[in-house]
Amino acid sequence: MSSTSARPVNITTRGSAVDRTDCDQEPGPDAVRCHSDPSAEIDCCTLGAGPIDAAEAEHLAMRLKALSDPTRLQLLSHVTARGCGDVCACDLTEPLGISQPTVSHHMKKLVDAGLLTREQKGRWAHYSVIPSAFAELRAFLDLS
């Protein structure tokens, strides 16, 4: 199904021919840099560390799916806008005009996806963000 040769192939990045194998051999925690000349600073336009495997894709897709609901995004933005401390579920119904069961349903999805922590304090659940989970998503979405 391919009209071009298999790897390695030469691609052109910002006007310079770059040997693709340099990218493959230099996977890193951040952006992959491709150098035909190692001293050159030519950025590849990559997502995170380049191609991801099936396990990583499953993990990231699970977290992104939990975020792919408008009500949930609004709730999340209200939680984090209230500060670094936790936020009571009782304070999340009024801003969005939704019921407590609806709040609980959406918050459970975010907790189950590892994006928030939940702590019961007396009658009410309290939620806090897990910053590392958001840093992970940002790293994947970083094209630089």
Added chain:
Amino acid sequence: MSSTSARPVNITTRGSAVDRTDCDQEPGPDAVRCHSDPSAEIDCCTLGAGPIDAAEAEHLAMRLKALSDPTRLQLLSHVTARGCGDVCACDLTEPLGISQPTVSHHMKKLVDAGLLTREQKGRWAHYSVIPSAFAELRAFLDLS
């Protein structure tokens, strides 16, 4: 449904009492900072510019939903790992072991969501990332 008073309320951020109204009055393009004392450097833990409205939530959720599929994420990571230029659909079947119709199906979702551009070159479609779309998602997911 609320056990606490309506806004403004005092929340505790990193051990300091912060007047919530300071956040409300200082929406910014980046993180919202909350100061009981304007000279203090107390960061709120916010997503982007703080609470988002329904329209923005719909827009972001649509893009995040397009990304919430493992195969699609792997395809996307292969596109971007190939460099800043475009990538032929013909080169995306082999790395993931999927058929051309499956590649086309997933890539269409990413194009429709405004994450990739598609250009027909002869027999094959070629795809490029839209960096601003990814920057927008990163900005929303930025807790700093």
